[in-house]
Amino acid sequence: MNGKDKKLFTPGPLGTAPSVKEAMLRDLGSRDIEFINLVKRIRSKVLDVAGVCPSEYTCIPIQGSGTYAVESVFQTAVSKQGGKALILANGAYGKRMAKICEVIGIPHHIEVFSEDSKVRVETVEGILKGDKSFTLVGIVHCETSSGVFNPVEDVGQVVKKYIPDVSYFVDAMSSFGAVPLDFKEGGVDYMVSSANKCLEGVPGFSYVIAKLDKLLKCKGNSRSLSLDAYDQYINLEQSSQFRFTPPTHTMLAFNQALKVFEEAGGLAGRAKRYKDNRSILREGMRKLGFKEFLDSSHEGYIITSYRFPNDPNFDFKEFYSRLNEKDQVIYPGKVLNADCFRIGNIGYLFPEDMQHLLKCIEEVCRNMNIHLPIQN
Numbered sequence: 001m002n003g004k005d006k007k008l009f010t011p012g013p014l015g016t017a018p019s020v021k022e023a024m025l026r027d028l029g030s031r032d033i034e035f036i037n038l039v040k041r042i043r044s045k046v047l048d049v050a051g052v053c054p055s056e057y058t059c060i061p062i063q064g065s066g067t068y069a070v071e072s073v074f075q076t077a078v079s080k081q082g083g084k085a086l087i088l089a090n091g092a093y094g095k096r097m098a099k100i101c102e103v104i105g106i107p108h109h110i111e112v113f114s115e116d117s118k119v120r121v122e123t124v125e126g127i128l129k130g131d132k133s134f135t136l137v138g139i140v141h142c143e144t145s146s147g148v149f150n151p152v153e154d155v156g157q158v159v160k161k162y163i164p165d166v167s168y169f170v171d172a173m174s175s176f177g178a179v180p181l182d183f184k185e186g187g188v189d190y191m192v193s194s195a196n197k198c199l200e201g202v203p204g205f206s207y208v209i210a211k212l213d214k215l216l217k218c219k220g221n222s223r224s225l226s227l228d229a230y231d232q233y234i235n236l237e238q239s240s241q242f243r244f245t246p247p248t249h250t251m252l253a254f255n256q257a258l259k260v261f262e263e264a265g266g267l268a269g270r271a272k273r274y275k276d277n278r279s280i281l282r283e284g285m286r287k288l289g290f291k292e293f294l295d296s297s298h299e300g301y302i303i304t305s306y307r308f309p310n311d312p313n314f315d316f317k318e319f320y321s322r323l324n325e326k327d328q329v330i331y332p333g334k335v336l337n338a339d340c341f342r343i344g345n346i347g348y349l350f351p352e353d354m355q356h357l358l359k360c361i362e363e364v365c366r367n368m369n370i371h372l373p374i375q376n
């Protein structure tokens with residue numbers, strides 16, 4: 001192997017198990033029966049992780065990163081005639097949904113909530129009481145820019161109460177497989193995630209879980225050829241083939257990642273490891289004096305935003321580089337109203353990795369003459 005793995009405490013790309021990387025070390029043709037069966041297995045296992053039934057839902061892999069799957073849902077689920085989206089945004093990824101609508105030309109309303117709090121169900125109810133013309137409502141499950149978890153099931157219930165036929169779309173990119181999501185309770189019609197998030201495959205493809213009765217009405221909606229999830233679904237069902245070159249190596253890795261996931265206790269096992277990571281980080285950072293962006297009632301365990309310390313010697317670029325030299329990769333902030341950096345707990349990270357990161361952060365602070373514990 002060339003070089004050494006870095007520890008990625010980021011929202012992605014994320015670290016992966018050695019066996020997942022090893023699974024990629026072979027070539028396989030797209031028409032090989034082994035590959036065809038592998039794709040079928042992956043599609044079915046993803047539905048198992050979601051806890052939904054194959055007679056009601058389907059899984060559609062989409063080549064490309066997570067944004068490709070998000071965009072493919074807007075392309076596919078929103079009709080060119082009379083389609084209109086309501087986007088509930090409390091961070092960068094909610095806003096990206098609105099950007100997608102803008103670029104494609106989908107009429108939409110974006111309701112912007114504060115970045116440090118959840119999407120408010122009462123506000124959504126107020127909007128829907130006044131306007132029932134929406135055909136799709138989009139929300140992010142874990143808003144990865146801050147780490148906040150949105151009450152997607154509660155919002156879904158209100159959405160379906162006011163507009164029963166609407167398509168309810170949850171971007172569960174950074175939460176799927178580690179944070180429970182009840183499709184039935186929330187009336188979820190579309191969900192997206194990607195290979196290299198909590199299921200810990202390597203990056204390269206994303207996937208849509210779609211409710212079949214909704215999806216089957218979407219023929220001809222897409223303004224894009226490659227992002228048409230309906231067409232992708234039809235091809236996979238009818239010929240067991242992707243329409244365009246499939247990510248064969250990435251799917252081999254993902255198949256192994258799903259095996260690792262099951263052996264480690266499925267969603268409950270993954271949630272426990274990430275929660276343990278989060279507790280160690282939270283406690284250690286608190287001792288060093290770092291302040292979280294979200295208040296203490298925040299229960300998210302995917303990623304944490306920390307405010308820049310109020311110390312004249314703190315410089316994020318230098319802090320980042322010094323940690324990087326120690327093979328510890330953290331991430332810049334993505335909230336707009338505060339200077340923050342982020343530390344993720346997801347991917348192939350374990351409690352001992354969190355402890356080692358804390359040791360490195362302490363060393364770097366001392367080397368930068370940042371007074372500890374930080375006084376904010």
Ligand SMILES: Cc1ncc(COP(=O)(O)O)c(C=O)c1O
Pocket residue numbers: 011012065066067068070093140141142143144145171172173174194
């Ligand atoms: C909630 C959410 N949505 C969308 C995306 C975009 O995914 P990608 O960067 O893989 O395109 C991300 C990325 O982290 C995310 O966390």
